[in-house]
Amino acid sequence: MFIVPESDELQRVARSLGFELAGHEVATYQRLVADGLEVLDDFMNLRLQEPPPPAADVRRGVPYRPDAAEDPLNAWVRKCSFGGDAAGALAGRTVSFKDTIVVAGIPSTLGSHGVDHLMPDFDSTVARRVLEAGATVVGTNAVVGGFGEVSDARRPKNPHDPTRLAGGTSSGGAVAAAAGEVDIAFGGDQGGSVRIPAAWSGAIGLKPTFGLVSHFGVVSDNDPTVDHVGPIARSVEDIAAALDVVAGYDGLDPRQGRHIPDAVDTSSTLADGVDGLTIGLLDEAFLDADPEVAAVVRSAAVVLRAAGAKIVDVSVPEHLAVTPAYAALTLDGSHAVGRAGISALGETYYPPSLAAALGRSWRMEVERYPERRLQRLLGELSARVFEGRLYARAQNVRPTFVAAYDRALVDVDVLLMPTCLTTAPVFRERPRFPANLQPAGGDGEGDGDRAMGLPGLRNTLQFNYTGHPALTIPCGRSQGLPVGMQLVGRYLEEAVLLRAGYAFQHSVRFDELIAVEAAG
Template sequence: MKSPEFKDFKEIAQSLGLQLSDEELGQYYSALQPSFDGYVQLETLSQEKETPFNEAREGHLVDPQDNPLGAWYWKGEIVGAKTGLLVGKRVVIKDNVAVAGMPLSNGTSLMADFRPSEDATVVQRILGAGGTIVGQSVCENLCFSGSSFTSDTGPVRNPYDPSRSSGGSSSGSAVLLATGEVDMAIGGDQGGSIRIPAAWCGVYGLKPTWGLVPYTGAFPIEPSLDHLGPMARTVPDVARLLEVIAGPDGNDPRQKGLTFASSGDYMAALGQELRGFRLGVVKEGFGWPQSDPRVDDMVWGVSESLESKGVSLASVSIPWHRQAMLVWNAIAVEGTWAVMMKGNASGYGWKGRYSADLMSYWAKAWRQNAAALPATVKQLLLVASYMEEHTYGKYYAMAQNLAGELRRAYDNALKDVDLLVMPTLPMTATRLPGKDDPIAEQLNKAFEMVVNTAPFDVSGHPAMTLPCGLIDGLPVGMMIVGKYGDEATLLRFADAFARQVSSPPSPPEAVKLGQEQ
């Protein structure tokens, strides 16, 4: 560390409006020198206590000709323990989750040379349970998009129609599942980023209750929105992976003080029937301005067909659902600015495991080349900087306070039913925008689909997307939402639904092509 010179203090004092004379500033400068000497000693202490992973695990960036859908970022096999729930399972990790010795780019070339020195908690648990990590999947640039065109490695193409989006931000994870190249995947979700690509690629994706799965070792967006969760081609594999990765690790402040009565043996929830379930179809989840009526009709129709299976169906109104995006937007914009950008991918003031290397690397990377940020994040910086300068966090505070109202609205609706139901997304996969499309069009394509998914990142309720059919050859997802901490009920329903009503669609020729190549 380089200690400051007098001129550095003078520039800082002037920028802060402290109005200090040179004589006064000189006294501060002399008095504070021991503090900077202490930082040098602190670094020595930290290095003595750390035993970081400092080897490069074998692997390689994937050549475009071997990556026709753009879903792979890095291939490199890490074999886990010889016994455990995941023995024989091939697992891909979203490229915003630390795998020690492998790259962590988070979809941006600004992070291309960063190598974490510690495995994320979910990675440790997967390897400890016998899973084989086969690489990292492409994600959207800084995970700030629900489409799949912002990654600096190029677009991730939908396996059902390569001209269309695969959904984001866990784009590559969903595609690699749909093509059969992996059995399981880790995704991340702050506005729908597990459920969006899972729905558009015809696989299963579960956003757990906020805090159930430790976020330690993953690149954050905003702590009150951050989730990691399982994705797979079958419900039993979703349950199996969740059973491995769920539970407190003692390092994630998102988990402090939370208890989950049903967490643990998710596999035991499987193998039951649909009869007896009580579903509430949320009226406000249908008929958005951007909704495709055929998607609405399909989800309504599938829901109504469940009555013949012994399911009790009720129409439920939750007016708050239509206001939820106002809350999500304020938290996502100002919170992301404070934590991911100004807070150097970490923020301050919480007890847990920090990544000093990540903070240092990212802080320099984006400040030295902010022009390389995607349009979605540039938009965030413009809005959040204005709000910080003119409203001083007032609207972020309002939104966080209203988040409790939103959670209570869903809690009240769930008192009389087991699960809430609505379309995961209001439309099928949209066409990928071109590089020369107007910025406004790119921004619209990045966020137009999140209206049903993002509210549950704010409220924290568990939500899962189930494949329920095809429209023009493109998958449609039905979203189920459960009580706080009750992933077991979601998995029990999803498993019965897959066996009795609708399983994932058969791979089309585009999927087979991606798998063969």
């Protein structure tokens, strides 16, 4: 049942939209709005046949919140155990999901303080395909990032040094994978949130080509054109197996064009080696990197040369110019998503409960966090000042940056660079707003999100913007902390990246390289 807005409420809404209603107009608009709302209300009450949600068995036991003794690294939101068929590509492997990836029967917060115990009644495409492949689902992982205040007691802790940051929003999964608590953890990557925590926590992480993995049933409050879903694991073999299972067109995600294949097979070519491949060290990506981090990554390139690859230097000046375009795109895009409240749903089925939860989340976070209010104000003022031109330009210049990397990838098969400019920074409790928005210190340490914005995102957000596939793999240590090497390739050539990663993994004492020596 709709409620006709009172005249003063109508005036408030009008002012929020940038115009005033003259006194003599209010009654007329009130009547017309009431007529319009009545039509919409009639539609909501029509008995129409709707397609059912994708089938899912919600009888999956009782997921529970682990206590501190069971989860000393704060990696988990819920634990459970179901699935585990004897046959299938992922049989015998355990899998977990970022708490923004919908799994029927597992209560979800969608990574937001504004959502309390949403109980999904359908599986995301990623979860469905993982279960069909015989994996055992063991839980959902903690989400950290955005503007949610995170205390030292609640944040996922870096398994190599609990005083250090674990990375971006998918850090719970990266921590669980790096610590050996799960074989494969799926995360979301809108600016580096799979690759940064994997690099800082000492795991392997893959951001696939844009659209290769369906985003149906995965929640994001960012612009949909930077949304990616990818696996985190301790071996390239597990990454390849996970990708082979979840990749492919599903008809439910508008991010996927019909150029996306129905399936991929990267596992069968892992052992083909790097002989004959040309790998380019991206000059611009090493600028401002910690000298020890840069040296470790360059040493990893020497390992690949010894394995048969040709190593050359390559320059893409545009690499350093992507950030403003990405920022413009995601500011306007995330603002539009927040207002619509239907991020990351689908093309053929829009789950009403999830849509409503997203709307509540956006409103409650704006009420709770000054930082969210600032983001909302910036987004709204940007929309009014630029009238859509900012977003349009950010989209229209995108092919320029795509072409810059594509030109480099004509002469080389893979671009190689540090995933992050530093190792994991020391965690510091956030100061209160607005001091928490000040840039981090020059040493790359400071508040989590701001620190990530400097040494973390500098080499990762480019490939969310362009859509190129990117793999991070641990390649050494600096002062005892993991260093990640990022490999970037041509569209839909994940198999080449995984071949290079596999060659490196099997050319070094990889188990020693990723061993967790400090935890809890």
